[in-house]
Amino acid sequence: MSLQVISIILGSLTIASALMVILSKHPVRSVIYLVVTFFFITSMYIMMNAQFLAIVNMIVYAGAIMVLFLFVLMLLNLNKEVEPVTNRGAQISALIAGGSLFLVLISALKETLILGQNYRTQDSSIGLVKELGNLLFSKYIVAFEITSILFIAAMVGAILLAKREKQIIE
Amino acid sequence: MQAANSIGTSLDFFLFVAFALFTIGAIGAMTRKNMIVLLMCIELMLNAVNLLLVTFSTYYGSGDAQIFVFFTMVVAAAEATVGLSIIIMAYRNLKSIDIDMFNQLKN
Amino acid sequence: MAKDLTLILILALPLIGFVINGTIGKKLPKVLVGGLATSVVFVAFLLALTLFNGLNGVQIVRLFEILNYDQITINASFQIDALSVWMTLIITGIGSLIHLFSMGYMSHDPGYHKFFTYLNLFIFSMLLLVLGSNYFVLFFGWEGVGMCSYLLIGFHYNDLQKGKANSLAARKAFIMNRIGDAGLLLGLFMLLGQFGTLEFQKIGTALIANPALQGGAMLLITLCLFIAATGKSAQIPLFTWLPDAMAGPTPVSALIHAATMVTAGIYLTVRSNFLFELAPFTKEIILYIGLATTLVAAFMALRQNDIKKVLAYSTVSQLGLMFVALGFGAYTVALFHVTTHAFFKALLFLGSGSVIHGMHEEQDIRKMGGLAKLMPITHFTFLIGTMAIAGIPFLSGFYSKDEILAQALHHNPAVYAILVVAVTMTAIYMFRLYFLTFHGAFRGGDALRAKVHESGLSMTLPIIVLAFLSVFGGLLNLPGLFFHGAAHWFDHYLSAGTFGLSEVHNAHLDFNTSIGLMIFASIIALGVLFWALRNYAKKGALAKADDQMSAWETLSAKKLYIDEIYDLLFVQPLLKMSAFISNVFDIQILRNGVYALANGVVNTAAQTRKWQNGLLSSYLFWMVLGIILFVSYYILKISVWH
Numbered sequence: 001m002s003l004q005v006i007s008i009i010l011g012s013l014t015i016a017s018a019l020m021v022i023l024s025k026h027p028v029r030s031v032i033y034l035v036v037t038f039f040f041i042t043s044m045y046i047m048m049n050a051q052f053l054a055i056v057n058m059i060v061y062a063g064a065i066m067v068l069f070l071f072v073l074m075l076l077n078l079n080k081e082v083e084p085v086t087n088r089g090a091q092i093s094a095l096i097a098g099g100s101l102f103l104v105l106i107s108a109l110k111e112t113l114i115l116g117q118n119y120r121t122q123d124s125s126i127g128l129v130k131e132l133g134n135l136l137f138s139k140y141i142v143a144f145e146i147t148s149i150l151f152i153a154a155m156v157g158a159i160l161l162a163k164r165e166k167q168i169i170e
Numbered sequence: 171m172q173a174a175n176s177i178g179t180s181l182d183f184f185l186f187v188a189f190a191l192f193t194i195g196a197i198g199a200m201t202r203k204n205m206i207v208l209l210m211c212i213e214l215m216l217n218a219v220n221l222l223l224v225t226f227s228t229y230y231g232s233g234d235a236q237i238f239v240f241f242t243m244v245v246a247a248a249e250a251t252v253g254l255s256i257i258i259m260a261y262r263n264l265k266s267i268d269i270d271m272f273n274q275l276k277n
Numbered sequence: 278m279a280k281d282l283t284l285i286l287i288l289a290l291p292l293i294g295f296v297i298n299g300t301i302g303k304k305l306p307k308v309l310v311g312g313l314a315t316s317v318v319f320v321a322f323l324l325a326l327t328l329f330n331g332l333n334g335v336q337i338v339r340l341f342e343i344l345n346y347d348q349i350t351i352n353a354s355f356q357i358d359a360l361s362v363w364m365t366l367i368i369t370g371i372g373s374l375i376h377l378f379s380m381g382y383m384s385h386d387p388g389y390h391k392f393f394t395y396l397n398l399f400i401f402s403m404l405l406l407v408l409g410s411n412y413f414v415l416f417f418g419w420e421g422v423g424m425c426s427y428l429l430i431g432f433h434y435n436d437l438q439k440g441k442a443n444s445l446a447a448r449k450a451f452i453m454n455r456i457g458d459a460g461l462l463l464g465l466f467m468l469l470g471q472f473g474t475l476e477f478q479k480i481g482t483a484l485i486a487n488p489a490l491q492g493g494a495m496l497l498i499t500l501c502l503f504i505a506a507t508g509k510s511a512q513i514p515l516f517t518w519l520p521d522a523m524a525g526p527t528p529v530s531a532l533i534h535a536a537t538m539v540t541a542g543i544y545l546t547v548r549s550n551f552l553f554e555l556a557p558f559t560k561e562i563i564l565y566i567g568l569a570t571t572l573v574a575a576f577m578a579l580r581q582n583d584i585k586k587v588l589a590y591s592t593v594s595q596l597g598l599m600f601v602a603l604g605f606g607a608y609t610v611a612l613f614h615v616t617t618h619a620f621f622k623a624l625l626f627l628g629s630g631s632v633i634h635g636m637h638e639e640q641d642i643r644k645m646g647g648l649a650k651l652m653p654i655t656h657f658t659f660l661i662g663t664m665a666i667a668g669i670p671f672l673s674g675f676y677s678k679d680e681i682l683a684q685a686l687h688h689n690p691a692v693y694a695i696l697v698v699a700v701t702m703t704a705i706y707m708f709r710l711y712f713l714t715f716h717g718a719f720r721g722g723d724a725l726r727a728k729v730h731e732s733g734l735s736m737t738l739p740i741i742v743l744a745f746l747s748v749f750g751g752l753l754n755l756p757g758l759f760f761h762g763a764a765h766w767f768d769h770y771l772s773a774g775t776f777g778l779s780e781v782h783n784a785h786l787d788f789n790t791s792i793g794l795m796i797f798a799s800i801i802a803l804g805v806l807f808w809a810l811r812n813y814a815k816k817g818a819l820a821k822a823d824d825q826m827s828a829w830e831t832l833s834a835k836k837l838y839i840d841e842i843y844d845l846l847f848v849q850p851l852l853k854m855s856a857f858i859s860n861v862f863d864i865q866i867l868r869n870g871v872y873a874l875a876n877g878v879v880n881t882a883a884q885t886r887k888w889q890n891g892l893l894s895s896y897l898f899w900m901v902l903g904i905i906l907f908v909s910y911y912i913l914k915i916s917v918w919h
Contacts, residue, residue: 007183008183011183011186011187014187014190014191015187015190015191015194018190018191018194018195018214019194021194021198021207021210021211021214022194022195022197022198022201022202022207022211027204027206027207030207030210031210034210034213034214037191037214037217038217041191041217041220041221044184044187044221044224045221045224048181048184048224048225048228049228050224050227050228050236052236052240053220053224053236053239053240056240056243057217057220057243060243060247061213061217061243061246064247065213065246065247065250068250068251068254069206069209069210069250069254072206072254072257072258073206075258076257076258076261076267078267085203086201086202086203090200090201090894091201093200093898094196094197094200094201094894094898095197095201097196097197097200097898097901097902097905098193098194098196098197098200098901099193100905101192101193101196101901101904101905102189102190102193104905104908104909104912105189105192105193105908106186106189107912108908108911108912109182109185109186109189112182112185126227126228126231126232126233126236127224127227127228127233127236131233132233132236132237132240135233135234135237136237136240139234139237140237140241143241147241147244147245150244150245150248151244151247151248153248154247154248154249154251154252155251157251157252157255158251158252158254158255159255161252161255161256161258161259162255162258162259196897196901199893199894199897200894200897200898200901201894203894208893269892269893269894270892270893270894272891272893
């Protein structure tokens with residue numbers, strides 16, 4: 001199988017699973033399909049030799065975040081009755097808006113220089129852990145450290161929000 | 171450039187996929203009313219952008235964009251944490267996860 | 278003492294009095310307030326006398342710079358010359374007498390300190406007006422005296438019966454003056470544009486160096502200045518405020534509306550003689566306006582029944598007479614009449630004030646009569662004043678009036694004829710006033726008669742001094758045929774010491790004509806005196822009630838309906854326009870417009886608010902639309918580039 005065929009198959013599977021995310025009625029299924037989509041995106045990272053991001057995507061997104069989603073869904077114990085109904089007019093208008101957005105974005109692609117460049121011919125070493133590590137701990141060290149504050153803030157916020165109010169009163 | 175031949179082997183294919191994912195995410199965010207699905211759609215859009223960034227990073231041969239993707243993931247993780255805890259709070263108070271129920275801020 | 282210091286003191290003293298009385302005057306005893314106000318003016322008069330004594334050419338005293346912009350510099354500078362010192366003498370001299378009089382006249386008034394504050398401020402403003410060496414300082418004083426006039430006319434604004442009328446009179450005076458002030462301001466701007474300076478001397482020398490400047494610009498400038506003069510000096514068409522201004526206390530009428538402020542227009546014209554000499558057409562206008570004013574005002578005075586109103590119209594008439602002299606270019610003659618008029622008109626007003634004070638605020642001459650026995654000093658001095666203004670020989674008014682008549686005869690016999698009519702009317706209404714007030718039987722009722730009394734010393738003393746001046750004031754400028762050496766002293770004094778006046782020469786009549794003129798004038802005055810004596814004193818003719826008057830008498834009493842005509846021509850249209858603007862324009866266009874605007878904003882906001890519906894999906898929808906627009910914009914831009 002040529003690489004061309006593989007990428008076309010991967011691309012269509014990505015889009016198909018993404019569509020299933022928004023089409024499936026049950027949220028748990030949506031989460032599962034989203035995980036699948038992330039897997040396919042990871043495969044695309046690998047195709048572009050972005051090894052570090054591929055790993056991180058797999059672990060953080062597909063692993064941690066999605067499991068968190070799943071966990072919350074289970075926790076809330078949602079059933080069919082709770083699932084909100086969407087109205088038809090909103091769907092149609094959303095479809096039109098999204099379609100035209102897609103068209104516009106594609107037409108923006110038409111003039112770009114990137115058109116027709118083969119990804120195999122590019123310098124493939126930049127996505128390696130070593131290269132990114134060098135960048136992350138030299139040029140972006142400040143931003144990296146600040147993310148830790150962000151995480152602490154998010155953690156404290158999450159705990160505070162999810163705590164039961166009665167416990168706060170006590 | 172042979173655009174017809176190069177489908178699947180060129181970088182613009184990834185761009186196409188990214189656009190498609192972004193559009194799907196946007197449509198999903200507009201149509202679905204379940205807050206958790208909404209959050210997932212936003213994750214999907216974020217991932218589309220990530221893919222876009224990686225593609226351009228490859229094209230330009232520069233790692234900075236990939237670092238940016240890394241930070242996006244960090245922010246997305248934080249956002250998901252806070253977002254989900256907000257949803258839990260909301261569900262506790264309203265017994266619903268319909269996003270349209272949460273339009274009380276304007277009054 | 279150095280001259281400049283003296284000058285500054287003259288200016289500063291009334292200002293000090295104003296500040297002290299204006300700030301702590303309410304707490305001080307009345308004697309102190311009045312004494313202070315009177316003494317500052319009197320000291321200023323003494324200082325002015327020393328200036329007068331040491332007068333030597335023109336001297337400029339520069340205090341500080343007011344404005345310096347581009348090439349225009351305006352200084353607060355003052356001028357010591359014959360004209361300004363003479364005016365200062367009149368203002369401070371008569372001013373201090375009237376201050377003294379006011380101490381008695383206003384003694385029962387609750388606004389005692391306020392009155393003297395205003396009076397001092399007025400003296401200060403008037404001194405600024407006459408002492409300034411440029412039009413800017415003059416304008417300052419001009420506005421200042423206008424304001425003081427307004428304040429003093431409406432002094433009893435809270436009087437129960439007449440408060441409203443007083444306020445209206447003050448307002449009328451102020452508005453009328455405003456029209457004139459606008460003319461002055463326009464003239465000033467044109468002068469500034471033409472010469473780049475407002476200094477009298479610089480403008481004058483520039484004009485002498487470059488006589489080609491005469492013509493349209495001069496005509497416009499002098500016309501504007503003359504409009505200002507008509508406003509301040511109550512000439513047609515802006516004269517109706519002066520009779521109404523009698524609403525103010527009588528010392529105010531004497532000081533401001535007879536002796537000093539109303540002569541500001543004449544001062545302005547004399548000061549600007551170099552401009553007027555280059556605009557013959559304006560002089561013609563001045564002549565005829567003055568002529569019309571003197572005639573009309575004299576006619577109106579014939580059947581007035583308010584003692585002060587008669588004097589007011591007489592003032593207007595005399596001012597008209599002065600303008601006739603100015604129209605002939607006889608500046609010194611006009612100023613001579615200003616001087617004598619200041620003497621006898623102040624005397625008459627103070628006399629009438631004494632009468633009103635003695636009669637307990639009664640001003641109607643139909644209720645007076647027989648006061649000669651009750652108020653002997655007032656009666657005697659009033660008689661002198663009456664004779665002076667009527668032109669009885671060898672009193673001051675006789676000389677000054679005769680000079681004007683001589684000028685008229687020399688230039689234009691027709692004008693002379695009209696002036697004779699006006700002068701005759703002057704004599705008639707003055708003697709009518711005198712006889713109705715002081716002779717015959719008392720008509721005010723027995724209750725009032727018991728209360729009538731002669732005024733105190735502080736009131737009679739100024740009157741006596743003024744009476745002396747009225748008798749002997751004519752000696753200042755004796756005609757040539759009496760004493761050849763001392764004759765025309767005043768003319769020489771002014772011409773020698775005032776810028777521009779040495780260029781102008783009065784007409785001199787030959788001996789026979791002038792002596793004939795005098796005899797004719799004397800015959801008229803004496804004839805009227807005897808007619809009045811027979812008519813009023815012997816036959817006891819009285820002022821008629823309103824419904825018994827013949828047509829011309831009604832016309833005179835109603836002031837030719839000028840007020841009504843002005844009301845119809847200017848006030849009513851203005852009121853109608855204001856009503857239109859307030860009722861139609863304001864409500865229909867402005868208010869509704871503003872409401873429509875506000876409603877538009879509210880409606881738009883209500884519509885816009887619907888977009889903020891709190892539904893996340895709709896926000897997302899708009900966001901996506903925005904992204905589409907942005908991206909398409911860039912696509913289009915790029916495709917345009919290619």
